[in-house]
Amino acid sequence: MSCDKGSTPEHPATLPPGSPLKFRMRMASDPRLLRVVRSTVSELAAVWGFEGEQCRRITLAVDEALSNIIRHAYKNRCDREIDLNCQAHSDCLEFSFVDHGEAADPSKFCAQPLSELAPGGRGTHIIRQIMDEVCYERLPEGNLLRLKKYLPGVRSKA
Amino acid sequence: MTGSYARAKKAPMKTATREQLGTTIIDVTGDIDIATSPDLRRTLLESLKKTPRLVVNMREVRYVDSSGIASLVEVLREARSTKKRLVLYGLNATVHDVLQLTRLTKVFEIRETEEEALQA
Numbered sequence: 001m002s003c004d005k006g007s008t009p010e011h012p013a014t015l016p017p018g019s020p021l022k023f024r025m026r027m028a029s030d031p032r033l034l035r036v037v038r039s040t041v042s043e044l045a046a047v048w049g050f051e052g053e054q055c056r057r058i059t060l061a062v063d064e065a066l067s068n069i070i071r072h073a074y075k076n077r078c079d080r081e082i083d084l085n086c087q088a089h090s091d092c093l094e095f096s097f098v099d100h101g102e103a104a105d106p107s108k109f110c111a112q113p114l115s116e117l118a119p120g121g122r123g124t125h126i127i128r129q130i131m132d133e134v135c136y137e138r139l140p141e142g143n144l145l146r147l148k149k150y151l152p153g154v155r156s157k158a
Numbered sequence: 159m160t161g162s163y164a165r166a167k168k169a170p171m172k173t174a175t176r177e178q179l180g181t182t183i184i185d186v187t188g189d190i191d192i193a194t195s196p197d198l199r200r201t202l203l204e205s206l207k208k209t210p211r212l213v214v215n216m217r218e219v220r221y222v223d224s225s226g227i228a229s230l231v232e233v234l235r236e237a238r239s240t241k242k243r244l245v246l247y248g249l250n251a252t253v254h255d256v257l258q259l260t261r262l263t264k265v266f267e268i269r270e271t272e273e274e275a276l277q278a
Contacts, residue, residue: 031191031192031193032193034191034192034193035170035189035191035193038189038221053251053255056251056252056255057255057259060223060256060259063191063223064223064224067191067192067223067224067225070192071192071225114260114261116261116262116265117231117234117235117265118231119228119231119232120224120228122224122227122228122260123223123224123225125224125259125260126224126256126259126260129259130259
């Protein structure tokens with residue numbers, strides 16, 4: 001998937017070379033906290049130069065990733081931990097999610113045809129539609145999901 | 159999470175029910191996500207049992223995720239299987255965008271206003 005919307009990025013921040021801006025959250029796997037994360041991610045995307053619709057979509061993708069962790073990795077338990085790391089690079093925003101729950105099915109992260117009235121499967125579809133890179137890795141102690149969104153006008157390296 | 163404390167704490171979504179011209183209208187307010195979509199699903203399915211046509215007012219819905227979409231899809235399936243109608247109206251750009259991403263804009267009956275929804 002490539003990101004070909006918009007024009008040359010106008011970078012709002014000046015970063016020392018090799019020093020991506022980092023933002024880290026450790027949250028309980030409680031769905032009530034999703035609103036808080038959505039507000040934060042939306043602001044972060046805006047600060048980093050994404051415009052309205054893209055901010056909303058990035059927020060949606062992050063929200064869907066967290067929802068998947070809560071529902072599938074933690075089976076709706078509200079008292080587990082999720083680490084969300086956001087890094088603003090010169091050309092993209094990168095989000096990584098670490099949980100200590102059950103392994104995800106990697107095939108669910110592959111592009112699958114979306115069945116019109118199927119009960120589920122839309123969350124990962126939405127993530128893949130929005131983000132330029134989606135990478136899942138099973139760790140010894142849990143799961144790592146990385147999502148990247150390139151700034152408008154920057155081609156995906158995927 | 160059970161009990162009134164849990165319900166109060168996850169209150170960003172609310173529903174209210176009205177009747178008009180033989181149609182049940184559900185006014186939905188707030189965010190629909192995995193914290194709130196089970197309540198929405200229950201409310202809509204219960205209401206659908208009692209009416210031939212269910213209209214969902216989404217003017218005050220500022221956010222919906224895939225679990226909210228799944229709830230709406232389930233209600234739509236139930237409506238179709240019982241030969242009833244489900245109409246949505248007042249979708250903002252965010253909600254409309256999620257339906258587009260999930261390729262459902264042509265699947266649901268979507269109207270701009272309540273008047274149009276009632277005439278659908």
